[in-house]
Amino acid sequence: MSRSLNLAVIPGDGIGPEVVAQGLKVLNAALPQDVKLETKEYDLGAQRWHRTGETLPDQELEALKGHDAILLGAIGDPSVPSGVLERGLLLKLRFAFDHFINLRPSKLFPNTATPLAGRPDIDFVVVREGTEGPYTGNGGSLRTGTPAEVATEVSVNTAYGVERVVRDAFERANNRPRKKLTLVHKNNVLVYAGHLWKNTFDRVAAEYPEVSTDYLHVDAATIFFVTQPERFDVIVTDNLFGDILTDLAAAVTGGIGLAASGNVNPTGDFPSMFEPVHGSAPDIAGQGKADPTATVLSVALLLRHLGHADRAERIEAAVSADLAERDGTARTTDEIGDALTARVSG
Ligand code: ATP
Ligand code: MG
Numbered sequence: 001m002s003r004s005l006n007l008a009v010i011p012g013d014g015i016g017p018e019v020v021a022q023g024l025k026v027l028n029a030a031l032p033q034d035v036k037l038e039t040k041e042y043d044l045g046a047q048r049w050h051r052t053g054e055t056l057p058d059q060e061l062e063a064l065k066g067h068d069a070i071l072l073g074a075i076g077d078p079s080v081p082s083g084v085l086e087r088g089l090l091l092k093l094r095f096a097f098d099h100f101i102n103l104r105p106s107k108l109f110p111n112t113a114t115p116l117a118g119r120p121d122i123d124f125v126v127v128r129e130g131t132e133g134p135y136t137g138n139g140g141s142l143r144t145g146t147p148a149e150v151a152t153e154v155s156v157n158t159a160y161g162v163e164r165v166v167r168d169a170f171e172r173a174n175n176r177p178r179k180k181l182t183l184v185h186k187n188n189v190l191v192y193a194g195h196l197w198k199n200t201f202d203r204v205a206a207e208y209p210e211v212s213t214d215y216l217h218v219d220a221a222t223i224f225f226v227t228q229p230e231r232f233d234v235i236v237t238d239n240l241f242g243d244i245l246t247d248l249a250a251a252v253t254g255g256i257g258l259a260a261s262g263n264v265n266p267t268g269d270f271p272s273m274f275e276p277v278h279g280s281a282p283d284i285a286g287q288g289k290a291d292p293t294a295t296v297l298s299v300a301l302l303l304r305h306l307g308h309a310d311r312a313e314r315i316e317a318a319v320s321a322d323l324a325e326r327d328g329t330a331r332t333t334d335e336i337g338d339a340l341t342a343r344v345s346g
Contacts, residue, residue, distance in 0.1 A: 003034055003035055003036070004035060004036040004037075004038070004068075005031065005035055005036070005037050005038070005068055005069070005306065006038045006040075006066070006067050006068045007027075007037065007038065007039045007040075007067060007068065007069055007070070007071060008039075008040055008042060008063075008064050008067040008069070008070040008071070008271065009024065009039050009040065009041045009042065009070075009071050010041075010042045010044050010045070010070060010071070010072045010073065010075075011041065011045075011073045012044065012045040012072060012073040012074045012075045012076075012280065013045040013046045013047070013073075013074055013075055013076055013077045013280040013282075013285075014074055014076070014077065014279070014280025014281050014282045014285040015073070015074060015278075015280060015281045015284060015285050015290035015333075016045070016072070016073025016074035016075070016280055017073055018073075018285070018286075018288070018290050018292070018333050019073055019074075019276060019290050019291075019292040019294070019295040019333065020071060020072075020073040020295060021292075021337070022292035022295060022296060022333060022334070022336065022337025022340070022341075023071060023292060023295040023296055023298065023299045023337075024039065024071070024299075025337050025338070025341045026296045026299055026315060026318075026337065026340050026341050026344055027071075027299045027302075027303075028341075029341045029344040029345040030299070030303065030308075030311045030314055030315050030344045031303075031308070031311065032308070032311065035308075040063075040067070042060060042063075042064065044056060044060070044075070044089060045075050045076075045077075045085065045089070046075070046076065046077035046079060046080045046085065046280075049080055049084065049085065049088075050079070050080075055084065055085060055088030055089045055092070056088060056089045056092050056093065061092070061093070061096055064093070064097075064271065065097070065270060065271065067271045068271060068306060069271050069272055069273070069274065069302050069305065069306060070093075070271050070272070070273040070274070071273075071274055071275070071295075071298070071299065071302060072273055072274070072275035073275070073276070073280075073295065074275070074276065074278065074279050074280035074281070075089055075090055075280065076279055076280045077280060077282060078282060093263075093273065094130060094131065094263055095131065096270075097263075097265055097270035097271060097272075097273070098131065098265050098267075098269070098270060099130050099131070099263035099264060099265050099270075099272065099273065100129065100130050100131045100161065100164060100165055100264075100265065101127060101128075101129075101130060101165060101168050101262070101263070101264040101265070101266060102127075102128040102129070102130040102239075102242060102246075102261065102262070102263055102264070103125065103126075103127060103128075103261060103262040103263075103264050103301065104125065104126045104128065104242075104246040104249065104250075104259065104260075104261050104277070105124075105125040105126075105260060105297075105301070106122060106123075106124055106125065106126065106229075106246075106249035106250065106252070106253045106259070107122065107123045107124075107253060107316075108121065108122035108123070108229075108252075108253045108254065109253075109254060109258065109319065109320050109323045109324075110320060110323055110324040111323050111324050111325075111326055112253070112254035112258070112323055113254055113255065114252055114253060114254050115226075115251070115252060116226065116229065116252050121230055122229040122230060122252065122253055123233075124229070124232035124233055124234065124235060124249070125172065125176075125233075125234050125235070126235045126237065126242055126245055126246050126249060127165060127168060127169040127172060127234060127235065127236045127237075127242075128237060128238075128239060128241075128242025128243065128245075128246060129161065129162070129165045129236075129237070129238050129239045129242065130165075130239060130263060131161060131239075132155075132156045132157055132158060132161045132162075132238070132239060133155050133156065133157065133238045133239030133240050134153050134154070134155040134156075134239065134240050135239045135240065136154075136156045138153075138154035138156055139151070139152040139153040139154045140152060155190070155193055155238075155240070157192075157193040157196050157197065157238070159196065159200065162196055162197055162200045163200050163204065165236060166183075166197075166200050166201050166204050166236055167204055168266055169181055169234055169235075169236035170204055170205070170207070170208045170211055171266075172234050173208070173211045173233060173234040174208055174210060174211050176233060176234065178233040179210055179211045179212060179233070180211065180212045180213075180214065180232075180233035180234065181205075181208075181211050181212075181213050181214070181233070181234045181235075181236060182213070182214040182215070182216055182221075182232060182233075182234070182235045182236070183197065183198065183201045183213070183214070183215045183216070183235075183236055183237070184215075184216050184217075184218050184221045184235055184236070184237040184241055184245065185197045185198065185215075185217070185218065185237065185238065185241065186217050186218050186219070186241070187215075187217070188217060193238070197238065198215065201213070201215070201236070218237070218241045218244075218245070221235075221237075221241075221245060222244075222245070222248060225245065225248050225249060225252060226248075226252060229252060246259075246261075246277070247277075250277055256276075256277055256278040256294070257278065257291035257293060257294055258291075258293050258294055258297065259276065259277035259278065259294050259297075260274070260275075260276060260277065260294050260295075260297035260298040260300070260301055261274070261275055261276070261277050261298065261301075262274045262275075262298070262301045262302070262305060263275070264305060272302075272305055274298040274299065274301050274302040274305070275295075275298055276294030276295045276297075276298055277294060278294055288332040288333045288334060289330075289332070289333065290333045291333070291336060292333050292336055292337050292340075293319055293322075293323075293336065293340075296315060296318075296319060296337070296340055297315070297316065297319060299315060300312040300313075300315040300316050300319075303315070314344055315340075315344055317343075318340050318343035318344045319340065321343055322336070322339055322340055322343060
């Protein structure tokens with residue numbers, strides 16, 4: 001546990017700066033007094049691109065490397081062609097810092113609107129592989145734009161890549177009270193990748209006798225997310241399945257205003273990055289309407305990642321208490337941030 005925190009802050013676009021400001025307020029209140037917080041803001045995102053044509057210059061990438069962690073608001077604006085900021089900034093960061101774990105906790109907080117009202121506890125975390133699968137840009141198109149077009153999108157799965165994410169998921173499961181890990185894939189149809197995932201999973205499982213394991217095809221998993229979400233504790237899955245499952249998970253646990261995430265490199269060789277799952281929400285930007293809770297919960301993930309689990313719990317308890325007392329009265333971004341800050345301090 002480090003006694004200083006050198007944080008990079010990328011407020012980004014739309015509601016990003018609004019929610020990040022609240023996240024930082026809560027972070028300041030939550031940190032132990034003897035931990036010195038230093039923050040450096042990076043001007044990256046749509047405005048920067050419009051001004052200079054730059055997404056993430058190598059010099060800033062180098063500078064980012066020197067931080068303990070990164071807090072990101074949101075990146076993206078309809079005025080920027082699709083893919084420019086995703087590839088030039090977000091994916092560039094993910095690959096440069098080898099963020100092979102995409103962490104998405106899903107917890108049903110009290111008094112939270114969920115389509116599964118009346119369900120018992122939902123408290124699971126999806127560990128999604130972040131650097132392989134069908135998202136590596138391998139593939140191509142033949143006879144593009146003709147009626148005879150053929151497009152391929154190759155899913156890349158390496159023994160190295162699968163093993164490291166599976167190991168990370170077993171570690172996380174082993175550190176939670178229920179100690180249960182579910183592998184989600186589709187190995188009845190995607191036989192080659194499925195074989196690698198299942199074999200790796202079974203081999204690593206032998207090293208974790210205390211963790212109970214389960215396997216589900218992804219289609220079955222979507223059913224259980226809705227009908228029996230309480231059966232899940234930790235889920236490990238590939239990049240594409242994880243992308244879809246985590247949005248479903250956010251939907252059943254109160255929506256995108258509450259969903260936090262981490263792009264994590266657990267080796268500590270590079271800074272990990274924490275961000276709300278929602279985007280820049282240009283429709284409500286600048287109006288003080290954005291709910292900063294997802295960002296505040298992302299700050300909790302950041303603190304847990306850096307060894308301050310007690311402080312993370314304090315933030316989560318503050319969120320839980322704040323949600324329990326919500327009565328539908330509209331509050332501004334700032335008011336919610338202040339309420340959470342007061343609870344964390346108090
Ligand atoms: P992106 O492409 O960046 O993921 P998106 O088009 O998926 O963006 P979001 O920015 O996530 O969209 O917003 C989706 C909807 O949810 C919008 O109507 C937005 O206003 C709302 N929304 C998103 N985040 C929040 C928030 N923190 N508080 C309140 N409403 C939000
Ligand atoms: Mg989106």
